[in-house]
Amino acid sequence: MGKIKPLVVIVDDDESVCRAIKRLLRSVGIAAETFASGDAFLNTLLSIPSYHPDCVILDVQMPGINGLEVQRRLSGSGAPVIFITAHDDISVREQAFASGAVAYIRKPFSDDLFVRTVRAALESSQPPP
Template sequence: MSKVKPFVAVVDDDESVSRAIKRLLRSAGLASDTFKTGDEFLDMFDSIPSYRPACIVLDIQMPGLNGLEVQRRLADSGIPVIFITAHDEISVRQQALAAGAAAYLRKPFNDEILIKAVRAAISTGPTP
């Protein structure tokens, strides 16, 4: 039996950002799925019990549910969340980190830092 390769879910309403992160992750040997909204990701997550990314790269500001609300809904999953945002507000950063975010990066972010954050989050992995 083959073991399922860990993958990263990328949730960002900016398609160019999602594509760039997907390429970056692929260049680092990591698989990923992309979603345009938090609602779209949560629909997949809630519909398929076996769909469990090793880590989620999540934008803060999106149409529909914002990143903090998605993080709240995933709180019991144990899946590490890395936030990326173009709007770095101290209160939002504090709220995300207090709720257990693995990292909080401002766009444009350093590619190496994102890869290191993702690898660190994956190594801690989801807790059952």
């Protein structure tokens, strides 16, 4: 039986960022879905109880519910959270890590760093065989 591809969710209000990350992840064999807002992602989680992404990538600043609030609402889900942001603020970074984020990456970032970070997050969330 083949191994199921991990599912990574990208939540970012910038459509071009979503498209680029989705394409990058798919190019390395990782399934990805995108959401244009924290509200849309949280609504999907609420409406589809079986929906469990293996990793969530959140933009910090989005209209409506921001990335930190999405992270708070995901608490206890077990999915590692990686933040991406164009505006690096030390207090926001500290808050993200204090709430359990596994990484905090400033845009623009290198594809190699991003893929390594996502793979490390996915490996850390997998139960041992």
